[in-house]
Amino acid sequence: MNGGRELHLVGLSHKSAPVAVREKVALSGDDLKGALAALSDRPGVGEVMVVSTCNRVECYVYGESLEEARHFFLARTGEAEEHLYERSGREAVRHLFRVAASLDSMVVGEPQILGQVKEAYGLAASVQTAGAFVSRLCNRAFATAKRVRSETEIARGAGSISQVAVELVEKIFGNLKGRAVLLVGVGKMGALSAKALRDLGADRILVTNRSPERSRALAAEIGAVAEPWEGLTSLLVLADVVIVSTGAPSYVITRELVAQAMKARRGRSVCFIDLAVPRNVDPACGEQDNVYAYDIDDLQKVVSQTHAARAEEAIRAEAIVEAEVMAFALERETRAALPVLAELRRKAEQIARAEAERTLAQVGAKLDEKGRRSVEAMAQAIVNKLLHGPTARLKEAAASGDSDLPGAAAELFGVGEAEAPPARGRSRDAPDADIHTEPHR
Amino acid sequence: MSLLVLRFAALFYAGAVTAYVLHFARPRHAALATVGQWLLGFAFVVQAIAIGLGCKEYGGAEFFGLRGGLVFMTWLAAGASLVVQRLYRIPAIGAFVTPLILVVLLPTLFLVKPDFPEVLPEAVRRPMLTIHIVTALLGVALFAIASLVAVMYLLQEREVKGKRFGALFSRLPSLAALDQLNQRLVRFGFVVYTVALLTGSGMAKVVWKSAWQWDPQQVSSLVIWMLYGVMVQLRHTGWHGRRFALLTIVAFGLVVGSMVTLNVLPEGMTRHGGDFSGERK
Numbered sequence: 001m002n003g004g005r006e007l008h009l010v011g012l013s014h015k016s017a018p019v020a021v022r023e024k025v026a027l028s029g030d031d032l033k034g035a036l037a038a039l040s041d042r043p044g045v046g047e048v049m050v051v052s053t054c055n056r057v058e059c060y061v062y063g064e065s066l067e068e069a070r071h072f073f074l075a076r077t078g079e080a081e082e083h084l085y086e087r088s089g090r091e092a093v094r095h096l097f098r099v100a101a102s103l104d105s106m107v108v109g110e111p112q113i114l115g116q117v118k119e120a121y122g123l124a125a126s127v128q129t130a131g132a133f134v135s136r137l138c139n140r141a142f143a144t145a146k147r148v149r150s151e152t153e154i155a156r157g158a159g160s161i162s163q164v165a166v167e168l169v170e171k172i173f174g175n176l177k178g179r180a181v182l183l184v185g186v187g188k189m190g191a192l193s194a195k196a197l198r199d200l201g202a203d204r205i206l207v208t209n210r211s212p213e214r215s216r217a218l219a220a221e222i223g224a225v226a227e228p229w230e231g232l233t234s235l236l237v238l239a240d241v242v243i244v245s246t247g248a249p250s251y252v253i254t255r256e257l258v259a260q261a262m263k264a265r266r267g268r269s270v271c272f273i274d275l276a277v278p279r280n281v282d283p284a285c286g287e288q289d290n291v292y293a294y295d296i297d298d299l300q301k302v303v304s305q306t307h308a309a310r311a312e313e314a315i316r317a318e319a320i321v322e323a324e325v326m327a328f329a330l331e332r333e334t335r336a337a338l339p340v341l342a343e344l345r346r347k348a349e350q351i352a353r354a355e356a357e358r359t360l361a362q363v364g365a366k367l368d369e370k371g372r373r374s375v376e377a378m379a380q381a382i383v384n385k386l387l388h389g390p391t392a393r394l395k396e397a398a399a400s401g402d403s404d405l406p407g408a409a410a411e412l413f414g415v416g417e418a419e420a421p422p423a424r425g426r427s428r429d430a431p432d433a434d435i436h437t438e439p440h441r
Numbered sequence: 442m443s444l445l446v447l448r449f450a451a452l453f454y455a456g457a458v459t460a461y462v463l464h465f466a467r468p469r470h471a472a473l474a475t476v477g478q479w480l481l482g483f484a485f486v487v488q489a490i491a492i493g494l495g496c497k498e499y500g501g502a503e504f505f506g507l508r509g510g511l512v513f514m515t516w517l518a519a520g521a522s523l524v525v526q527r528l529y530r531i532p533a534i535g536a537f538v539t540p541l542i543l544v545v546l547l548p549t550l551f552l553v554k555p556d557f558p559e560v561l562p563e564a565v566r567r568p569m570l571t572i573h574i575v576t577a578l579l580g581v582a583l584f585a586i587a588s589l590v591a592v593m594y595l596l597q598e599r600e601v602k603g604k605r606f607g608a609l610f611s612r613l614p615s616l617a618a619l620d621q622l623n624q625r626l627v628r629f630g631f632v633v634y635t636v637a638l639l640t641g642s643g644m645a646k647v648v649w650k651s652a653w654q655w656d657p658q659q660v661s662s663l664v665i666w667m668l669y670g671v672m673v674q675l676r677h678t679g680w681h682g683r684r685f686a687l688l689t690i691v692a693f694g695l696v697v698g699s700m701v702t703l704n705v706l707p708e709g710m711t712r713h714g715g716d717f718s719g720e721r722k
Contacts, residue, residue, distance in 0.1 A: 156611075168601070172601060172615060172616050289682060289683055290682045305606070
């Protein structure tokens, strides 16, 4: 029905391949652009898009077979062979929709993947390897992801430690405008959380560490201010959120220290997030009024809860994906009837315009502006009324998979068949290019 | 007639309660909160009409009885809650305030026996009395909303501190927002209540020729006023969060307690029971 062209997918992901293999095939930037261009020049390949993230590399080809896509991986490393998965047709469409909706992600529901797929599409579009088909496919995938996000609770809750930390801080302080965040220790996770808190509006981030060089280095890296370790007590009076991740074997933040700071703070709330193992914050600190203390286990518990809840929501999300896959297939079949329809309408309107002009040339002088417009409107109305029935029936026929009627219509009205489909490729940018590249046979 | 319109208003309140509670249960449906707010707005307008009609029917004497007082207070509470939602956009408050309004309003829909003097003595017909009644009732309404916000605070604090992160955790606003709103309501309520106290003693002076009479209502009002005054002061010395929320609830408990006690006490014990302003609060 489409000249044998189908969507094919070959790829590997965190589910099928270890990171050692993934990093060998992963591509980005100009390398990826080059690879896309090379792929699209291969025989039998119509349109190409490659999604490449740290968790997956997937090559989508709209063409005659998936061999070229396979070749894309094998040319990069022979090791890929045993880790590849392959999908074609509706299966491939479903896979992309699931990926975009974050159902195939390592952390189901994580929000980054949609942006990454959008980037992949943007890149393919910029080098013109993504044409009308991939464009429609991706738009549907984005719409699906949006539906899943808004109609299910798959993205609800916090999926990572730093997200949990942010959510907690948000429930205590609202936004962090005008509040200070203190990093005690230079752990990586602490720095990550501090960055996330900055997005919540924290404008002051302070870093302190036993060795000043390392706190200065981290401060420079994340745009914070390094403070001397000796001033910890006064820093506790200043900071509203304290993230602790030192390598110390015992409590760095003790009950007495906090009690003292709270007095000076005049009761203003403070939140301790202890990311260290063994713990650096005495859990008894949290017993005081307006002091909130969490350790890594508390945060991890929330993360696991979120994952469990998301797994349940995923079932509802899959149903949405399924419905969208069906809708996409249906739309594609309906589209097959469109070239005939478009051509028919174009021809009819041309005739109507010509006839109206002829009439107006003869009697136009006797008519005012309003009269002239009614003549034009009448011609247009006749076209609309005449074509209404055929249009509806052609769309129906296409939707139900009947491929005879569009052909018959083309022959009957003398449209469509006369025009040979133009060469592939160069017309890819035109929004309606697919009307020509998917001619009905 | 006014009763019929009031019952109509109650229907709108019931609708608002439903919408807000449903929104609280299913926060994803944001439209429900908007529906709730509109219904609350309608209820407010319809109740205003009912109150206007009531004034025409009873010449204002209605508000000297418990029933009239409750009707007027729920109306002020609805108005205050509309303003709060407009300013703070915390729809969860609706799920707490509207049910209380409805519960307080319900008995007034069926208690139709007049509990107020038929003719008001000439001495009390003064604008000062109107101000007194409005501010006293508004003050109590604000304290009521503040105490509900405090309840929300304590619920959320239990989630946050107890590391539960359950359904309430995601539905209730942040502790900081609740604490701040609570404080502002208490502060504003205190100012309004101060006006009520001043106009009240002004009226006492007019009617009894003396501003202070050791009247039980006067004494309890003064105690309540001082308590809220202390709360406003404590705020500056570091009373935040949990302790402040608890205090707000205790203080409002005292307000309710004094209202109940004063209305249950035999007539003779409240010097100005039927004398001039009846059961104001």
